[in-house]
Amino acid sequence: xxxxxxxxxxxxxxxxxxxxxxxxxxxxxxxxxxxxxxxxxxxxxxxxxxxxxxxxxxxxxxxxxxxxxxxxxxxxxxxxxxxxxxxxxxxxxxxxxxxxxxxxxxxxxxxxxxxxxxxxxxxxxxxxxxxxxxxxxxxxxxx
Amino acid sequence: xxxxxxxxxxxxxxxxxxxxxxxxxxxxxxxxxxxxxxxxxxxxxxxxxxxxxxxxxxxxxxxxxxxxxxxxxxxxxxxxxxxxxxxxxxxxxxxxxxxxxxxxxxxxxxxxxxxxxxxxxxxxxxxxxxxxxxxxxxxxxxxxxxxxxxxxxxxxxxxxxxxxxxxxxxxxxxxxxxxxxxxxxxxxxxxxxxxxxxxxxxxxxxxxxxxxxxxxxxxxxxxxxxxxxxxxxxxxxxxxxxxxxxxxxxxxxxxxxxxxxxxxxxxxxxxxxxxxxxxxxxxxxxxxxxxxxxxxxxxxxxxxxxxxxxxxxxxxxxxxxxxxxxxxxxxxxxxxxxxxxxxxxxxxxxxxxxxxxxxxxxxxxxxxxxxxxxxxxxxxxxxxxxxxxxxxxxxxxxxxxxxxxxxxxxxxxxxxxxxxxxxxxxxxxxxxxxxxxxxxxxxxxxxxxxxxxxxxxxxxxxxxxxxxxxxxxxxxxxxxxxxxxxxxxxxxx
Amino acid sequence: xxxxxxxxxxxxxxxxxxxxxxxxxxxxxxxxxxxxxxxxxxxxxxxxxxxxxxxxxxxxxxxxxxxxxxxxxxxxxxxxxxxxxxxxxxxxxxxxxxxxxxxxxxxxxxxxxxxxxxxxxxx
Numbered sequence: 001x002x003x004x005x006x007x008x009x010x011x012x013x014x015x016x017x018x019x020x021x022x023x024x025x026x027x028x029x030x031x032x033x034x035x036x037x038x039x040x041x042x043x044x045x046x047x048x049x050x051x052x053x054x055x056x057x058x059x060x061x062x063x064x065x066x067x068x069x070x071x072x073x074x075x076x077x078x079x080x081x082x083x084x085x086x087x088x089x090x091x092x093x094x095x096x097x098x099x100x101x102x103x104x105x106x107x108x109x110x111x112x113x114x115x116x117x118x119x120x121x122x123x124x125x126x127x128x129x130x131x132x133x134x135x136x137x138x139x140x141x142x143x
Numbered sequence: 144x145x146x147x148x149x150x151x152x153x154x155x156x157x158x159x160x161x162x163x164x165x166x167x168x169x170x171x172x173x174x175x176x177x178x179x180x181x182x183x184x185x186x187x188x189x190x191x192x193x194x195x196x197x198x199x200x201x202x203x204x205x206x207x208x209x210x211x212x213x214x215x216x217x218x219x220x221x222x223x224x225x226x227x228x229x230x231x232x233x234x235x236x237x238x239x240x241x242x243x244x245x246x247x248x249x250x251x252x253x254x255x256x257x258x259x260x261x262x263x264x265x266x267x268x269x270x271x272x273x274x275x276x277x278x279x280x281x282x283x284x285x286x287x288x289x290x291x292x293x294x295x296x297x298x299x300x301x302x303x304x305x306x307x308x309x310x311x312x313x314x315x316x317x318x319x320x321x322x323x324x325x326x327x328x329x330x331x332x333x334x335x336x337x338x339x340x341x342x343x344x345x346x347x348x349x350x351x352x353x354x355x356x357x358x359x360x361x362x363x364x365x366x367x368x369x370x371x372x373x374x375x376x377x378x379x380x381x382x383x384x385x386x387x388x389x390x391x392x393x394x395x396x397x398x399x400x401x402x403x404x405x406x407x408x409x410x411x412x413x414x415x416x417x418x419x420x421x422x423x424x425x426x427x428x429x430x431x432x433x434x435x436x437x438x439x440x441x442x443x444x445x446x447x448x449x450x451x452x453x454x455x456x457x458x459x460x461x462x463x464x465x466x467x468x469x470x471x472x473x474x475x476x477x478x479x480x481x482x483x484x485x486x487x488x489x490x491x492x493x494x495x496x497x498x499x500x501x502x503x504x505x506x507x508x509x510x511x512x513x514x515x516x517x518x519x520x521x522x523x524x525x526x527x528x529x530x531x532x533x534x535x536x537x538x539x540x541x542x543x544x545x546x547x548x549x550x551x552x553x554x555x556x557x558x559x560x561x562x563x564x565x566x567x568x569x570x571x572x573x574x575x576x577x578x579x580x581x582x583x584x585x586x587x588x589x590x591x592x593x594x595x596x597x598x599x600x601x602x603x604x605x606x607x608x609x610x611x612x613x614x615x616x617x618x619x620x621x622x623x624x625x626x627x628x629x630x631x632x633x634x635x636x
Numbered sequence: 637x638x639x640x641x642x643x644x645x646x647x648x649x650x651x652x653x654x655x656x657x658x659x660x661x662x663x664x665x666x667x668x669x670x671x672x673x674x675x676x677x678x679x680x681x682x683x684x685x686x687x688x689x690x691x692x693x694x695x696x697x698x699x700x701x702x703x704x705x706x707x708x709x710x711x712x713x714x715x716x717x718x719x720x721x722x723x724x725x726x727x728x729x730x731x732x733x734x735x736x737x738x739x740x741x742x743x744x745x746x747x748x749x750x751x752x753x754x755x756x757x758x759x
Contacts, residue, residue, distance in 0.1 A: 073161035093150035299738040
């Protein structure tokens with residue numbers, strides 16, 4: 001599909017908006033519908049779209065596989081780290097109440113970082129799955 | 144820090160997994176895995192001691208008070224299971240380095256360690272959580288990780304074994320979650336203790352019975368209750384050695400724990416055992432497992448499959464204790480979670496060493512020929528652990544059978560005692576086939592001599608030593624199990 | 637009629653559940669078995685979600701003018717269950733891809749026949 005002019009132009013035009021929308025969904029998650037799961041999938045969808053249009057190799061140049069794997073692990077660590085921060089600040093595991101000046105601010109901060117971790121991990125997992133399945137048929141030579 | 148142990152015991156291996164993926168070095172992966180395993184052992188022993196002296200520990204995740212928030216709850220039963228799981232992990236982790244280096248492709252080795260850590264974390268989580276849905280999540284974390292562990296096996300049959308394991312395991316988990324969903328609809332709570340309190344007040348009993356059926360079948364699939372054990376022989380036979388040892392010693396045992404927790408901690412045991420045919424069903428299926436699966440094992444040529452079928456039979460002993468349902472038999476069931484874990488763990492660890500020296504993925508009976516002369520320590524370990532499977536006095540297996548026999552006699556069920564003896568004789572037959580090959584057949588001229596690498600041999604022999612140790616010194620094993628059984632009969636509610 | 641009408645979500649759940657189980661058992665194609673598994677899992681999503689909705693209830697965000705709220709907990713639980721389901725499906729598909737590479741087939745019968753042939757050779 002690399003040769004299709006319309007797809008090339010449209011995908012380049014829409015990609016920034018998709019990523020922007022992912023950020024909106026991510027950060028708006030504590031006021032309305034949204035959050036890390038959805039944002040992670042939308043962000044990954046932008047890269048997947050790019051990969052479908054320009055080929056897997058181009059997508060892997062843009063976001064290399066090793067980055068994806070690290071992203072995925074870093075997200076889980078961020079989540080677990082928020083939990084441990086709760087313990088260090090004198091609360092229980094995953095205790096958000098102690099993270100801020102008052103309980104509301106604490107909950108706000110806790111959910112923000114946890115959702116950030118979820119977003120990273122989900123985006124990483126989705127891309128990893130796409131890379132894995134997309135690269136597979138080619139190795140066997142029957143795609 | 145001590146009051147956070149209940150959370151940390153799950154979090155430490157859970158954090159180790161992404162760290163391993165992040166660093167991506169084989170050496171670091173092994174160090175992190177070993178550290179996580181030993182820390183979890185330390186924490187679980189600490190928790191066990193705390194529960195024994197001070198009573199149950201309750202931990203509110205995120206400081207949300209139960210029953211609204213997720214509660215981690217450690218009592219005599221769960222702390223016993225925690226120790227059993229982390230004890231196995233502490234033997235498997237040092238073993239893993241050489242074994243994985245030999246059996247798994249280089250670029251996938253770090254994944255193997257990461258999956259092992261996730262599996263450990265999931266199993267510990269199942270034992271510690273007091274929330275029905277959280278339990279499902281941990282069940283799936285550990286199961287998904289164990290499907291991957293099986294799929295990373297050295298032969299192409301590993302893939303099909305993993306696929307079948309995954310299919311059956313996921314149906315099991317889905318059935319469990321359907322059961323929990325029905326219970327949630329009827330009681331409006333997911334906290335197990337709270338659920339138990341509200342269940343007697345539920346006006347319509349039928350959905351509760353349906354939930355009981357779904358949970359029994361679902362967990363039955365996970366714990367390989369005969370005849371739901373079809374996934375087990377292949378999964379154990381084709382998984383990498385360390386995965387077989389770890390899964391055989393822990394995964395099905397933790398599922399038994401879930402069954403015990405629901406039968407005695409949520410549903411009303413009096414109702415369950417007096418008004419429903421629970422006792423008949425469990426005793427019948429257990430006896431069938433003890434005899435039929437042992438018979439299959441006698442005719443099996445692949446040694447790992449032979450011991451896998453033996454696992455199905457041994458799980459029969461555990462469920463038999465639930466069916467007999469008195470203090471002695473439940474003690475037998477619970478102590479067998481540990482005793483069988485230690486015994487089977489030792490056998491599969493030693494067999495991994497044999498496979499490594501033979502340079503073959505499969506260990507067949509011919510592979511064992513002359514093992515007594517080629518690898519004397521390994522052969523000795525296999526013999527001792529094999530005797531523990533049979534239940535010879537002086538081994539861990541005997542302790543279990545003793546309690547089961549006492550429990551059955553208290554009910555006056557002499558035919559159960561006869562079945563236990565018959566099953567032990569069949570076990571002697573298949574263990575004898577292994578020992579006959581190891582000690583009486585001459586070694587093949589081409590067969591390699593020399594023991595397995597020192598860390599692997601040491602782990603296997605240490606676990607074998609535990610089989611004998613728990614046959615003499617039972618204050619922890621049978622003592623802890625008796626406390627847990629008494630707790631079950633008093634009602635966990 | 638009322639038995640069907642008033643509880644129609646349960647009937648759909650049952651149809652999905654049984655249908656999924658049927659595909660899982662009756663089909664020999666590894667991919668179709670996975671689809672059956674997915675259908676079975678979606679029946680659970682419905683089982684949890686449907687009773688959480690109260691007729692006339694609104695989204696559970698406290699606001700003036702609303703007194704009846706839907707139960708948010710099932711949604712949270714099922715979001716988790718969906719993630720677990722996706723992970724299972726992804727893992728299942730990955731294993732099927734590798735089975736196809738190793739055996740050149742995704743029909744259960746053919747694969748098992750090939751395994752049996754291997755076993756006979758080893759003997």
